Each structure stands twice: as structure tokens, then as C-alpha cells.
Amino acid sequence: MVLRSFIERRPRFDRVAITCVFGDPFDSRSWSGAPANLAKELEQLGVAVEAIHPRLGRLAKWSVAARDMAAGLGRPLHGEQLLRGLRARRRHAAQVAESAARLGVRHVIHTGTFDLPAADRAQGVEHYLYCDHSWALAKANHPVARRYNARAIAAYDQAERQALSGLAHVFTFGSYVRDNLIAHYGLPADRVTAVGSGMGSIEPYWGPKSYDRPALLFVAKHLFHAKGGMLLLEAYDLARRRRPDLTLTIVGDERSRAFVGDRSGITFHAHLPWTELQQRYRDATLLVQPMLNDPWGQVYLEAMASATPVMGLNRNGLPELVDGGRHGFLVDRADPAALSEAILSALSDPQRLQRMAAAGRRFVLASCSWRRVAERIAYS
Incomplete structure (x- = not known):
């Protein structure tokens, strides 16, 4: 009955762009294939899907790193730390806005927060997020987060809050992350939905199998x-x-x-x-x-x-x-x-x-x- 009601309703958008900072959204190797698999299935539902891959060149990375260090955030220990800062996010967001305008897209799904906060909401573009974690959860056991200084930790938390603000809706893999976005970041419960994930390239196995082997x-x-x-x-x-x-x-x-x-x-x-x-x-x-x-x-x-x-x-x-x-x-x-x-x-x-x-x-x-x-x- 639920599936039937889905099919009888029109999708919330006829055309959408999917963004991915860590690779081409249509490439199955990007972010465990989630953007590519989502794009494929949206197209099966009749939604036209475009790809946006914002990225910083070498000079832009040097510029962002220098300004972050001058602000007291410390020297970036790896590329992900650089992307967590608000300056890098805003540069990515500007690229997303430019690409969306060029493509004529009014709806954008982000597969991470590193290209948010949105830069074109005033032009009527709606932005959505599909994510498997939050910074508040990740930093607790992040392999190098303990080496970030206190100012950087606070700045990244503030940047994440800005990134999450103004989104039309947030879709999470699971309820654990959904609950954190509501409790820690204060997102309205009616704008955060746990939707799960798919299976990637592993095929189900139905053949014989012994469970006696350790x-x-x-x-x-x-x-x-x-x-x-x-x-x-x-x-x-x-x-x-x-x-x-x-x-x-x-x-x-x-x-x-x-x-x-x-x-x-x-x-x-x-x-x-x-x-x-x-x-x-x-x-x-x-x-x-x-x-x-x-x-x-x-x-x-x-x-x-x-x-x-x-x-x-x-x-x-x-x-x-x-x-x-x-x-x-x-x-x-x-x-x-x-x-x-x-x-x-x-x-x-x-x-x-x-x-x-x-x-x-x-x-x-x-x-x-x-x-x-x-x-x-x-x-x-």
C-alpha cells in the first residue's frame, strides 16, 4: 500500500542535480557509489538528474589553508581538515550555485556538507542533503581529530551548523544520525528523514554454506x-x-x-x-x-x-x-x-x-x- 502511494504521487522534483566533493557523482567509485546509485534510481522514477562535482585547485587550497592558519585553525593535517573549514565550503558552494544556474536546476541534492551552506537560496534554489554521519558524531573517534586545536574544533562545528541551516530537507542513512541532527544541531524533526541505503555491487548469496568453519x-x-x-x-x-x-x-x-x-x-x-x-x-x-x-x-x-x-x-x-x-x-x-x-x-x-x-x-x-x-x- 505504501509503495503504491509512492508510485501514484508525483516526485517532489522533475529535475535535480546531485553533488559530490569527493568525485564525479555519476562514478560508482565516488563515496561508496551512493551518489551514482541514487542518481540511477531517481532516473528510473522519471527524474532528470545532473551531476555537479565542485573542487578546489591547488592554488585555491593553498589560499584557504593560509587564511585558516592565520585565523588560528592550525596547519591542515590532511585534505579533509581543509574541507571542513567555512572558507573551503563557501568556495565549493559558489561552484555549485554557478553550475546549478548554468544547468537551469532548481533542486540540488548534496551527498555531504562540504559544499554547503547554499549560496543561491535567495534565487529560489532548494537544497537537500543525503548523509551517513554528522561532524558531531564523527569527531568523537576521528583518527586525527584529537590533534585539531580547540579553535579549529569550534570553527568546524560552527561551519557544520551553517551548512545544515536553510536546507529544504535532510535525508540520513539511519535513525542514529537523524536523532543527532535533531538533538545536537536543532534541526526540526519534520525536516529530517531516515531513508536507509542500498547494497552496492555485492550480490545476494543463496548457495550452500557451512557455518561449522571458524x-x-x-x-x-x-x-x-x-x-x-x-x-x-x-x-x-x-x-x-x-x-x-x-x-x-x-x-x-x-x-x-x-x-x-x-x-x-x-x-x-x-x-x-x-x-x-x-x-x-x-x-x-x-x-x-x-x-x-x-x-x-x-x-x-x-x-x-x-x-x-x-x-x-x-x-x-x-x-x-x-x-x-x-x-x-x-x-x-x-x-x-x-x-x-x-x-x-x-x-x-x-x-x-x-x-x-x-x-x-x-x-x-x-x-x-x-x-x-x-x-x-x-x-x-
């Missing part, structure tokens, strides 16, 4: 520490003393290989193609991803679609994804001993793993698709 998986393209990599390695060492047959496959970037060292039973892969990554999901008995502060966790959805149960910390967005523990394991403490015990307990009951895998796959296939995301954005 085969763990961990996937982190970057941010090894923040994704829980070090916590897992310590827990793995403890668990393997009691289960010498325990194995762990890690898919990460090459810089993470050094953290693994010469531990027995661990296989490390750097940057696997989608088809090979898909096979690792299917081969695993349990995805163990104790993320310290991930507000959503696309990797959990990919594992569940592959009939692999997931395990993570009982915080942030994971309880929402696993329905409080119905199709995934929640560990209360970010402690190696607690995680080790949870791993051993999960592996001791293959039938429970099989039931949990089936429940997780049902949830993902019923609730997590880019078509549903596009419908919720276009019709809500």
Missing part, C-alpha cells in the same frame, strides 16, 4: 583503527588460544598490513576487486567489525546479503541494522576480552549462525535497496 572476516578500505581493526586483532589473539583452528581474513589498504604482523591464521588482502570481495563475504562464517564510531556501516549490509552474520559493538548505527541483535551479535564493551568471548560463543553454535544469517539476508533484501532510498527521497 572463519572470520574484517573489511576496512581505510581507517583501520576507527573501524575496530586493532581491537579485533587483540581479541583474535585471545580467541585463538582456545580455538587454534580460528582464521581471519582482513581486506584493507596496504598501510594496514603492518598492524597484522606475522600472526598465524590471518590472510591479508589489499583492494580486492568486487567479485573477489564478494567471494570473501560468502566464504566467511562471521563478519567481525567492532567499529568505534561508524554511524551506519555498509559493510554489515554487504555481509548480511551474503548470508554471513555480523558482529560489532552495541553502539551507533549497528543496533538499528541488526534489529537489536536479531540478525547480528552486539558486544557491549570495546574490550578485547569481551569481543573474544563473543566470537567464541557465536562460533560454538553453527545452527544459530545459520538462522541469524537467514534473518539478516531477509532484512537486507526487504529494506535496503537504492530504489527504496530514491522513492523515500522523491516522495517524502
Whole structure:
């Protein structure tokens, strides 16, 4: 009935532009493919979609960095810190406004806040945001945020508040982020909607699978520490003393290989193609991803679609994804001993793993698709 009402209604816009600071919005490699997948499904709903890719040249970056340092924000430790400042955001926003005017677009969906606050609202252009996190949540366990000075932290928080102001609507991946935007930033509840996310390139798995093998998986393209990599390695060492047959496959970037060292039973892969990554999901008995502060966790959805149960910390967005523990394991403490015990307990009951895998796959296939995301954005 809900889907039928979606189809019978007209979308809120006939034509829209999607922006992405970290790559071409139509490129599936940009921001985990979210902009490209959203664009494709909006077009299937009859919405014409344009792409806007604002970016700063080298000289502009030097200029912004120099002025930020003069304002006491410190030397940028990496490119993302530079983009968090209000000067960089305003330059990106000006580019978005110029491109929207050139394209004749009156509605713009931003896939992040680094090209906001909007610069053309006075001309009647409406701006929307689709996001998976907020600065207030990210900075708690950001790998280098603790090295930002107090003035920079305050400036970035103010810049985020300005970026969020004046938006026609904000769409979040999950309720965890939606609640934070309302509570921390004061956004009206009726202008923030949790719409979920889709599945990317991982195909659902329906084939035979044994849950007797103690085969763990961990996937982190970057941010090894923040994704829980070090916590897992310590827990793995403890668990393997009691289960010498325990194995762990890690898919990460090459810089993470050094953290693994010469531990027995661990296989490390750097940057696997989608088809090979898909096979690792299917081969695993349990995805163990104790993320310290991930507000959503696309990797959990990919594992569940592959009939692999997931395990993570009982915080942030994971309880929402696993329905409080119905199709995934929640560990209360970010402690190696607690995680080790949870791993051993999960592996001791293959039938429970099989039931949990089936429940997780049902949830993902019923609730997590880019078509549903596009419908919720276009019709809500």
C-alpha cells in the first residue's frame, strides 16, 4: 500500500542535480557509489538528474589553508581538515550555485556538507542533503581529530551548523544520525528523514554454506583503527588460544598490513576487486567489525546479503541494522576480552549462525535497496 502511494504521487522534483566533493557523482567509485546509485534510481522514477562535482585547485587550497592558519585553525593535517573549514565550503558552494544556474536546476541534492551552506537560496534554489554521519558524531573517534586545536574544533562545528541551516530537507542513512541532527544541531524533526541505503555491487548469496568453519572476516578500505581493526586483532589473539583452528581474513589498504604482523591464521588482502570481495563475504562464517564510531556501516549490509552474520559493538548505527541483535551479535564493551568471548560463543553454535544469517539476508533484501532510498527521497 505504501509503495503504491509512492508510485501514484508525483516526485517532489522533475529535475535535480546531485553533488559530490569527493568525485564525479555519476562514478560508482565516488563515496561508496551512493551518489551514482541514487542518481540511477531517481532516473528510473522519471527524474532528470545532473551531476555537479565542485573542487578546489591547488592554488585555491593553498589560499584557504593560509587564511585558516592565520585565523588560528592550525596547519591542515590532511585534505579533509581543509574541507571542513567555512572558507573551503563557501568556495565549493559558489561552484555549485554557478553550475546549478548554468544547468537551469532548481533542486540540488548534496551527498555531504562540504559544499554547503547554499549560496543561491535567495534565487529560489532548494537544497537537500543525503548523509551517513554528522561532524558531531564523527569527531568523537576521528583518527586525527584529537590533534585539531580547540579553535579549529569550534570553527568546524560552527561551519557544520551553517551548512545544515536553510536546507529544504535532510535525508540520513539511519535513525542514529537523524536523532543527532535533531538533538545536537536543532534541526526540526519534520525536516529530517531516515531513508536507509542500498547494497552496492555485492550480490545476494543463496548457495550452500557451512557455518561449522571458524572463519572470520574484517573489511576496512581505510581507517583501520576507527573501524575496530586493532581491537579485533587483540581479541583474535585471545580467541585463538582456545580455538587454534580460528582464521581471519582482513581486506584493507596496504598501510594496514603492518598492524597484522606475522600472526598465524590471518590472510591479508589489499583492494580486492568486487567479485573477489564478494567471494570473501560468502566464504566467511562471521563478519567481525567492532567499529568505534561508524554511524551506519555498509559493510554489515554487504555481509548480511551474503548470508554471513555480523558482529560489532552495541553502539551507533549497528543496533538499528541488526534489529537489536536479531540478525547480528552486539558486544557491549570495546574490550578485547569481551569481543573474544563473543566470537567464541557465536562460533560454538553453527545452527544459530545459520538462522541469524537467514534473518539478516531477509532484512537486507526487504529494506535496503537504492530504489527504496530514491522513492523515500522523491516522495517524502
